[in-house]
Amino acid sequence: MTITFYRTALCPRCFLAKRALDKIVADTDITVETVEIATTAVSSWRNGIRMxxxxxxxxxxxxxxxxDEQRIRRFIDQQKEDASA
Known part of the structure; x- marks a missing residue:
């Protein structure tokens, strides 16, 4: 599974989300692709990213x-469940 993480380097909320995401995927086969929206604003918008x-x-x-970690974990688990159904 690949997760695309949209963030900007200046956002403290993004830093916290990244830390939680790294903790969740540490011992898994999940790949995280990070997208810096400050340099890819148009393509991020086209991909549905609004915040x-x-x-x-x-x-x-x-x-x-x-x-937070709980919301991220629930989201990942739900996507895994949907993919296996």
Whole structure:
């Protein structure tokens, strides 16, 4: 599974989300691709990203003011479940 993580280097909320995401995927086969939206704003918008931090798996997007470990874990688990169904 590949997760695309949309963020900007200046965002403290993105830093916290990245730390939680790294913890979750540490011992898994999940790949994380990081996209810096400051340099890819147009393509990020076309990919449905309206707020950061944001995670995208397939066509599904999780974004919010605060993406804590629990929300990220639920999102990943739901996408795994949907993929296996």
């Amino acid at each position: 950061i931090p944001a995670l995208k798996i397939g066509d599904e997007i999780l974004s919010g003011v605060l993406l």
